[in-house]
Amino acid sequence: MLIGEVARRSGVSARMLRHYDSLGLVRPTGRTVGGYREYSPDDIRRIFHVEGLRSLGLSLHQIGRALDDPGFTPSALVGDLIRKTEERVGREQELLERLRTVDAAEPSGWQDVLRLVELLHGLGSQYAARRQQAVLAPAEDVSAPAELLAEAILAESDANVAGALRWALARADGDAVASLASGLDSGDVAVRRRAVQALAELAGDEATAMLTGALEDPDTAIRRQAALTLGARGVTEAVPTLVGTVVEGPNDVEAAEILGMLARDAQWADRIMSALTGELDTHTTDSAVRMRLTQALAEMPGTLALDTLRQLAHDEDRSVALLAAALVQALDTTDR
Structure with a gap:
């Protein structure tokens, strides 16, 4: 088959076929009497092999080595091609996102x-x-x-x-x-x-x-951040997480202040008080937790927490008792 016919059937231009010949990549088996290139079925098959490997991104030098070296193993070369292709795709994706940003x-x-x-x-x-x-x-x-x-x-x-x-x-x-x-x-x-x-x-x-x-996130820090923000906006769904923040810290002082603000709503005052006193009943031996809860009670509006603080003034934990007694005195003075 002459070069023009090969070009028409294979889709590879005659110019590229001549280039393959000059590189020794695909040399036609024969020549006509007039000296024209004549390709055998095996030559044509090799052309399709070359084009197939080119479609994977191999250079002509790499293709020649792959086709002519019996000891050539493709794994390392294919792995390198994968890496380079991933890098190219990454650059293209970055460009695409940049164009979208400009368009937006x-x-x-x-x-x-x-x-x-x-x-x-x-x-x-x-x-x-x-x-x-x-x-x-x-x-x-x-x-x-x-x-x-x-x-x-x-x-x-x-x-x-x-x-x-x-x-x-x-x-x-x-x-x-x-x-x-x-x-x-x-x-x-x-x-x-x-x-x-x-x-x-x-x-x-x-x-x-x-x-x-x-507020449903598994991460404590995320729940705490969401609760502090929501509580400051008056969203009462944050109350359980805010109480938990008082118990666990940090940000217990901020959480207590927000709970005090939310407790100004009569519908939520009793619920917040119940939550805080319930935590006191649960944490009977953890002095640090009981101190934070006692301090939080002082943030409740008016005399809402006064009776509870009076009880805590006799707490077995001396630190809690002294803090509660001081808070009771301050509330009594303010109430007069």
């Missing part, structure tokens, strides 16, 4: 695009100071999309940079809450913690609803 910002002109790209470069820096600078001192007239800031927050491990990102997110255009939703579903507890911290600084019913769901 709805730039009005190329200057907007260039300024946004500058911000992206800053946020992608390996240096925390550079990332923080990109957030706090963005290029002129650049409004960072909420989606971009949320993505950066979920990945940011530096506390100072994360704080700057949360500050910027609270002021950004776009649906910041929806952008953080994926973080709460992450299997990485650090990512979920970052998401809850960011949501705690966002106002609105959507953020409150997502924080309420976080």
